[in-house]
Amino acid sequence: MTKDPPRSAPWPTDGFDALILPHLGAAYRLALWVVRDDAPAQDIVQDSYLKAYRAWGRFQPGNAKAWILTIVRRQALNWLRRERLYDLVDIDDLPARTDDEALRQDQVQDTVMITAQSDASLHAAIDRLAPALREVILLKEFEALSYREIAEVLEIPMGTVMSRLSRAREALKRLLMEAGHHDT
């Protein structure tokens, strides 16, 4: 079952369709959120699936979703680099915040206000996040990946996943609060 298919093997071979294609929606959303443009996102997903198909013989039975999303994300980042749109700052290299406590005190802790947010305002807030924070939120909240799977897709340690996720949530709450104030 895990044999490398011969090069001329017909498609679909050996479960690629059953294990990888169901994650197409997640792959498309990830690409779309990274490059923010539909046509290149579709190209990226298609290129990624071709790449994945060529590498399918080397796939170790494991997490198919994390595997395909890792490939899609790399392709999307390559595209950004090629298009010179790459602005993914490695935020973990930035100095740690010293105003941590202040941040916690004045952040939004208004459950009612958060619950009342429309999908559109949530999307707008996600859109304003730094890319590194945006992708961790997307993988966790939209795709329901585990910390381990997110670590695999983003190629970072689990601890970094947790701290990014925490910062992303803080930032989102702040953005929503700001937007709320502008509205009123």
Add this chain to the structure above:
Amino acid sequence: MTPECRNLRLSLEAYLDNELGVEAVLTVEAHLGACPDCARLFAASRALKLRLGEAGAAEAETQTAEVAELSAKIRHALIAEAVPETPSVTAFSQRGRAWVKPLMSPDFGAGLVAACAVMWVASGAMAPRGQAALTDELVSSHVRSLMPQHLIDVQSSDHHTVKPWFAGKLDFSPPVLSRVGDKCTLIGGRLDYVAHKDTAAMAYQCDRHVVNLYVQTTDQADARPDSNSHQGYQVVRWRQNHLAYFAVSDMTAPALERFAQVVFDANHGGNKLSLRTPL
């Protein structure tokens, strides 16, 4: 805010995401019970998580059409990739984006899958002529069924659920097995329409493969299984008690023939068939 609040900050996230061990859960819950600040923070975080989950699901819902179209394009590209020796598709598989752009038009949607599966199968030209059209249709249906959300209408690994589900929808009662051999498990059923007839389709997961077993009525005499290979798709067909059976999969021919054998034997206890590959 106490040092304990700061220490538990990441644990609170992990608690929210169901990623904590039992002991840590107890610690966090005890703290949340005692610290109103953290409890308020946690309530807000949980509200945010819930709303994001809803927004994500809503977004996925709006993208169903795009994803189906993309799925069709990718299948086409992968088939082209897989059969480079076939001239009609080699042109598409050449590098560059030139072959992607024409496929962007909306009318190149879901129907494309069936169209290219047929083109691809036809290029094999291996099936006897009388069966070719039906085989094309079965393979197309199989390919279509593998698109996201197309495989199953009733999801169950229990024949007691799937069989009654068919009862109100078909004028015959297809035999339904929960398991076929050691490797194949029923994952659900759906209604299909093959060769102008209502057809029961049962999907089985066999390791990494999906097998679609189609069953429809026939007025023809019982017939022994006949196995066709179409460049990777296997189709095994037989007739038994006024029902025609078609098993379609990308499994190897012997594996699918074993599958057919087990189904046949289950329908006709002890009445062995002489398949090409004996069990």
